[in-house]
Amino acid sequence: xxxxxxxxxxxxxxxxxxxxxxxxxxxxxxxxxxxxxxxxxxxxxxxxxxxxxxxxxxxxxxxxxxxxxxxxxxxxxxxxxxxxxxxxxxxxxxxxxxxxxxxxxxxxxxxxxxxxxxxxxxxxxxxxxxxxxxxxxxxxxxxxxxxxxxxxxxxxxxxxxxxxxxxxxxxxxxxxxxxxxxxxxxxxxxxxxxxxxxxxxxxxxxxxxxxxxxxxxxxxxxxxxxxxxxxxxxxxxxxxxxxxxxxxxxxxxxxxxxxxxxxxxxxxxxxxxxxxxxxxxxxxxxxxxxxxxxxxxxxxxxxxxxxxxxxxxxxxxxxxxxxxxxxxxxxxxxxxxxxxxxxxxxxxxxxxxxxxxxxxxxxxxxxxxxxxxxxxxxxxxxxxxxxxxxxxxxxxxxxxxxxxxxxxxxxxxxxxxxxxxxxxxxxxxxxxxxxxxxxxxxxxxxxxxxxxxxxxxxxxxxxxxxxxxxxxxxxxxxxxxxxxxxxxxxxxxxxxxxxxxxxxxxxxxxxxxxxxxxxxxxxxxxxxxxxxx
Ligand SMILES: [Zn+2]
Ligand SMILES: [Zn+2]
Numbered sequence: 001x002x003x004x005x006x007x008x009x010x011x012x013x014x015x016x017x018x019x020x021x022x023x024x025x026x027x028x029x030x031x032x033x034x035x036x037x038x039x040x041x042x043x044x045x046x047x048x049x050x051x052x053x054x055x056x057x058x059x060x061x062x063x064x065x066x067x068x069x070x071x072x073x074x075x076x077x078x079x080x081x082x083x084x085x086x087x088x089x090x091x092x093x094x095x096x097x098x099x100x101x102x103x104x105x106x107x108x109x110x111x112x113x114x115x116x117x118x119x120x121x122x123x124x125x126x127x128x129x130x131x132x133x134x135x136x137x138x139x140x141x142x143x144x145x146x147x148x149x150x151x152x153x154x155x156x157x158x159x160x161x162x163x164x165x166x167x168x169x170x171x172x173x174x175x176x177x178x179x180x181x182x183x184x185x186x187x188x189x190x191x192x193x194x195x196x197x198x199x200x201x202x203x204x205x206x207x208x209x210x211x212x213x214x215x216x217x218x219x220x221x222x223x224x225x226x227x228x229x230x231x232x233x234x235x236x237x238x239x240x241x242x243x244x245x246x247x248x249x250x251x252x253x254x255x256x257x258x259x260x261x262x263x264x265x266x267x268x269x270x271x272x273x274x275x276x277x278x279x280x281x282x283x284x285x286x287x288x289x290x291x292x293x294x295x296x297x298x299x300x301x302x303x304x305x306x307x308x309x310x311x312x313x314x315x316x317x318x319x320x321x322x323x324x325x326x327x328x329x330x331x332x333x334x335x336x337x338x339x340x341x342x343x344x345x346x347x348x349x350x351x352x353x354x355x356x357x358x359x360x361x362x363x364x365x366x367x368x369x370x371x372x373x374x375x376x377x378x379x380x381x382x383x384x385x386x387x388x389x390x391x392x393x394x395x396x397x398x399x400x401x402x403x404x405x406x407x408x409x410x411x412x413x414x415x416x417x418x419x420x421x422x423x424x425x426x427x428x429x430x431x432x433x434x435x436x437x438x439x440x441x442x443x444x445x446x447x448x449x450x451x452x453x454x455x456x457x458x459x460x461x462x463x464x465x466x467x468x469x470x471x472x473x474x475x476x477x478x479x480x481x482x483x484x485x486x487x488x489x490x491x492x493x494x495x496x497x498x499x500x501x502x503x504x505x506x507x508x509x510x511x512x513x514x515x516x517x518x519x520x521x522x523x524x525x526x527x528x529x530x531x532x533x
Contacts, residue, residue, distance in 0.1 A: 001045050001071060003037050004173075009070055009079065010034035010063075011212035015230050016082035019091060019101060032058045034212075045071045088230050089116045089216035095232025096218070097145045098155055107131035116216040120146055152218055152226050152234035157188035159442060160509060161472035166213065170194050170235060173211055174204055179252035180236070183285045185512035187475045188442050193236040193252045197269075201239035208237045246270040253285050261291030286479070286515040299515040300494070302508055304527040307336035310381065310404055310435060310467065310495035311504070315360050316341035317349035319500040322360070323367045326376045328501040336530045338379035338402040339364060343391035345383035346408050352380065354396045361399065375530055377401040381435060386410045388424025390431070397430035404467070406435040407448065415449035422450055426458045433493055434459060436469040436476040444473070452481060456488035465525050470496045470510030482517025493525045 014030040036056050037044045047053040048071045053064055070076050087108055093116045094104025110131050113119045122128060123146050128139045158166070160182070167178040167189075176196030181189035198204050201223045209217055214227035214235065223239045240248035246268040251259055259265075266277035275282045280293045287296055311325050312318030318325070322339055329337040341360070344351035352360065357380065364376045379402035383391040390397065390405060397403050405425045413421065425431060437455060438447035459466055466485050469476045474497070477485060482492060494510035496503055514524060521527040 001074070003040055003044050006044055006067065006070060007034040007038035008210075008212045009076060010037060010066075012088075013066070013076060013079045013082075015088060015212065015215075016079065016086055019086045019088060019230065020082060029058065029060070029063065033063045084114075087114055090114070090119060092116075092215035092228040092230045092232055093119060093218070095230075096152070096155070096228045096234060097142055097232075103133075107134065116218075151191070152228075152236075153190045154192075154233045156443065157190045158192070158233060159188060159472045160185065160475065161506075163189035163192060166229065166233070166235065167192050167194060170208070170211060170213055170237070171196075174207060174237065176204075176237070177249055179238075179249055180254065183253045184255065184288055185286055185509070185516060187478060187513075191236070191254060192233060193238065195238045195240060195245065195249045195252050197242045197245040198239050199241060204239045205237065243267060243269050246272070246274045250274050253288060255289050258288040258291055261293070284515065286512055287518065289516075297518050298520050300511055300519050300521045300524045300527060302511050304521040304524070305334070305494060305507060305511065306529060307334045307338070307526050307533075308332075308496055308498065308504060308507065309338040309377075309379070309402060309433065309493050309526050310340050310469070311337055311498045312341050312381075313339055315339075315356065316346075316351060317499060322363050322376060323370070324501060325498070325504070326367055326371055326374065328504055330371065330374050332504060332507075334374075336375040336377055336533075338377035338404075340379040340381040340402065340404050342381055343383050345385055345391040346381075351383070351391070354392060357392065357396050357399070379404060381406050382431075383408055384421060384425040386413070386421060388421040390425060390428055394428070394430060397428070400430070402432050403428075403430045404433045404435045405431045407439055411439050411445070411448050413449065415451060418449050419451040419454055422455055423458055426455070426462055426464055431462075431464055433465040433467055435467045435495075436471075436474050436497070437466055438476050438478075438481065440476055440478075441473050442475065452484065453488070456485050456490045459485075460489045465491045465493045468492050468494050468510045468514045470494065470506035470508075470513070472506065472509060475509060475513045477513070477517070479513050479516025482514050482519055484517075486517065486519060486523050491525050492519060492523055495526070 010030050011034045014027050017027045036058050048067045053059055053067055066076050090108045091101045091104050111122045111127055113122050123143055128134055128142055164182045167182050171178045171194045174196050176194045179195045180191040180193030196204050205225050208225055213229050215230045216228050217225055218228055218234055219226040226234050226236045228234050238248050238252050244267045247265045250271050265274055268274040268277055272282055281295045283296050284299055308329060313322050313325055326337055342349060342351040361378050364378050367376050378400045380400055381404045384405050384407050385391055440447040494514050496506040498504045525533055
């Protein structure tokens with residue numbers, strides 16, 4: 001058994017433990033162990049046999065016992081038992097059809113079906129109706145969803161980070177490329193796709209079906225399969241002949257309107273070849289939303305970013321200290337970072353009082369002495385109160401290097417009131433940036449009723465930047481709004497709103513979202529050296 005096979009079994013066990021509502025710490029421990037095994041430099045089976053597997057990080061006695069059983073017998077009894085009992089394939093299919101895990105299992109038991117194929121057969125034979133609580137309406141809905149869908153979509157779009165994680169892991173396992181919505185860095189993904197190249201598609205399609213992430217197949221053709229995860233998310237694999245890989249990748253990257261306008265696509269082994277044969281310049285995936293054939297503009301790149309201007313620390317709701325965040329920023333190659341903790345009005349978490357701001361300033365000054373020439377900026381994420389005043393007095397804001405102004409509470413204001421509230425804040429002489437300007441939370445909260453055109457105009461007039469917030473749930477401004485803001489003459493900043501060292505890793509989300517709005521490096525303030533900023 002090689003490391004990848006062992007890791008896949010541990011991952012499968014984690015999925016099933018999750019379905020059986022086991023302790024989340026146990027589930028996480030199995031997931032971590034799977035990662036450790038997958039990345040181990042030596043054959044783990046050998047370590048197990050030699051009794052040395054606990055030398056690997058995160059492998060305790062419990063997991064060691066499972067590994068021993070797996071290596072000695074070829075499987076884990078509990079895993080096989082859970083697979084029989086919980087039928088993850090049926091749960092995944094059920095969730096894809098819009099049922100809860102519990103309902104899927106109930107219906108499957110009542111109909112005595114154990115696999116997705118058996119469920120399809122039961123449906124075809126008209127037996128669904130004998131399932132508990134399955135009336136004519138639900139039956140029709142299930143039959144409809146079970147019918148071959150050329151473009152299967154999840155019940156709910158996936159957040160960018162989850163979608164990227166899923167698609168990247170599958171692409172890596174198959175030696176393919178991530179495509180679909182994540183390759184365009186869409187805010188929320190509906191089409192999850194991977195494209196791989198092979199003369200013989202069969203072995204890759206087999207490996208795809210056997211991946212721990214894929215619990216059932218919705219479809220399978222000669223060169224394409226659609227699998228479903230235990231969460232019910234459909235993932236598509238296209239196996240192109242090597243000479244057509246570029247064509248398949250372009251087609252699977254979408255968006256549909258963009259691709260349709262380029263059809264018929266010539267065959268080529270890579271995308272560059274397809275574009276060359278079409279006689280048009282290669283187009284960055286972020287710009288492939290609407291039909292477009294021209295020369296794409298120069299876009300900002302991740303490597304252009306010189307610093308992160310929105311980060312939290314343990315002074316408010318962050319998990320790392322000022323110095324830890326600063327050192328992590330140095331590791332990323334940045335020249336500066338702005339520490340922007342919350343102010344008291346944010347409510348749910350502790351916010352900085354004027355006294356705290358001054359004490360934090362001393363800590364930042366000390367860090368700057370240690371870390372020079374790197375620069376830690378004294379910043380704040382200051383709440384905009386419902387009446388438009390800021391949550392700290394002007395004399396405190398005046399001491400700071402970088403003031404972000406944010407609407408947090410009271411977001412359901414009518415448009416006129418919300419616009420007046422933000423406008424008042426933008427008139428404050430110390431505000432440098434408007435954070436997450438629309439306040440949306442993807443899939444949960446719509447954009448605030450704010451007259452964005454007024455906000456852009458005032459930001460330009462007052463020399464205030466607009467943030468592209470890289471938190472996967474925010475991505476605010478969105479690409480569409482970035483384009484509007486730039487057209488209005490505004491400058492943007494790409495920030496992570498990091499609440500931990502790992503959170504600094506969300507910068508690509510902000511940069512790619514800015515690229516979706518066709519932002520150039522010159523449009524993004526934190527591509528500049530500190531003196532210019
Ligand atoms: Zn905020
Ligand atoms: Zn923040």
